[in-house]
Amino acid sequence: MQGSPTGHARRSTSVPWPSSRREVSMEIIDRYRRALKRRNCSLHTVKNYMNIVGHFTGWLKVPPAEVTRRDMAAYVDRLLRKGLKPKTITCHLQAIRLFFDYLIDEEGIRMDNPVTRVSIRLPKPLPRHLKDDQIGVLFAVITDPRDRAMFMLMLRCGLRVEEVARLTVDAIDCRRRQIFVFNGKGGKDRVVYLSEDARTALEAYLKRRSSKAKGLFLVQKGPMKGSPISVRGIQKRIEHYARKSRVKVSCHQLRHTMATQLLNADAALVTIQDLLGHGQITTTQRYCRVADLKVQRDYYKAIEVVLQRTQIHGKDDFEPPEKRVKENMV
Template identity: 30%
Template sequence: MVVMKIIEKYGLLRVQMAYNKEHVKMLKKIGGGKWDPGARVWNFPLGKKQDLETLQGEIVTVSAYDEAVKLLKNHLKQKGYSPKTIKSYTGHLDRFLTYSKGEVDKASINEYLLYLLEEKQSSHSYANQSINAIKAYLRLVNKSEDFTVPYIPRPKKEHKLPKVMSKEEVKKVIDATHNTKHKTMLMLAYSCGLRVSETASMQLKNIDSSRMVVMVEQGKGRKDRMVSLSDKMLQQLRQYYREYKPVKWLFEGSDRSRYISTRTVQTVFNNSVKAVGIEKKLSFHSLRHSYATHMLEAGVDLRFIQELLGHRSSKTTEIYTHVSVQSLGKIANPLDQL
């Protein structure tokens, strides 16, 4: 594991870590770094932050605005936000304050948003999330949930269709995954419509073979839900259990007291997709999208699919009607009528 502390100071990223020959090689491979023997740190340009964050392991980021970030983090914890949302919001705030050098006003916010959209080519969704984080911080420092945040024009929401695989493609990806543990992860995600975090953190106790259901605890939005457990999935789980004998977490990490990282789960999926040569731009979430679409094409009611996916609004689930080929196949193409 690479354990680093990254300090943004004097326009540089100062990386502190215990000496390890292999870890030093990894830093050198990133490029642009320079060892400072006096301070015993590696100095990298600010532009290398994302490259450093791709290194596996625990990364502790400290900036000149650490107190502000810590203040927001504690506030969000008290409000019951999920660890993933807290990490996202505090990261956005830290990046904004670093860019604006601590200034938090309408001009600096608008300048930062233009920087994200024009220079960084960030998505509209990413920019909107930055606005949410900045607004949460402004309300906090002004000690009022009703504090009127200066008007910030938001980028239009992008309407993108989910990336869906055919049943044949899902089967190819699963069949190309030869490791029993990895195959079981992909099968469970597809057969239950799970998010990557829900797959990684699944516990043994949540597999109820007597009722043939899987309990998904505290999914997105702090919601519990139940999904069906297929016979084929149960057989695979039993085979997996005989081989790995997990104790608490269904998919244990290298440290058996913790569950596998979401990054590892995503890498498993990406490697299997690459192995079968699928050219579509897919992510692990495509398994969940495919589950919902295939259910819809099989005639399952949209409201029931909404419950299975744990969507708060039916409008979120309705997006799958746009990628289902069931209705499209019934429409006569004018070219065929010429």
């Protein structure tokens, strides 16, 4: 990176930064919002990034054009003290890095991106999935038609909680057993397929749902009744059922379970990648490490072939080579 010998980002030398930092920051942040929309970022991503950048610029004691890597390290330390997890901090850094890229590329600020090479090491835990008996115990207590349909779509279709919250009635095709997921993570569209039990749960909910609202899953009580349920609202429902069933589970864990079950059933990795909406197959490959049944089955299938080709004799059947040589000399 170009800059001072100490590794600090170079100060801006071209575009002057006005004295009213708060006012200018708000103007630039608003333009940054529009830039994110031009990049076709999802509404969820735009909202999340704007919250992060707003929090960051509110913390700054210098104009953004004068931020250094040392400032960024101090900000990471602050997030750690607040108890944020490494994965969440990485999301913060990604949003802020993109913000500085915007300042450099579109606002004409001459500086080095201070977030370059600033990172936090992420642990790589294995995706956790539910066992078959846990699935039965959990869904035995989910009797509400809306909730049963929501969580069945996560378990059988691999939908993310944000995708379930954004589903519309028009995206559902029960006759063809398909769901169209528009503007998923990374702005990608995809088609997922309904299992028979997922379609049954969804049809049971649709028969009971009398609203003409565009959103599929709606709030059922309180002042927000009839409006689309939020991500947090869905998460609260799974937390309720986790306590009721005593099964430790999250929305994302249902998605992990679907991937692991498909892999154990010999589904191709690229098929699972498409169904989950993963941009990189390396993300999907992490499920290979937890699909114990498939590993066991593949091992026994392969080892049978090996045993047919290479027989190892028992101790009584083994004849030392030197004995065979002596016999041949007689």
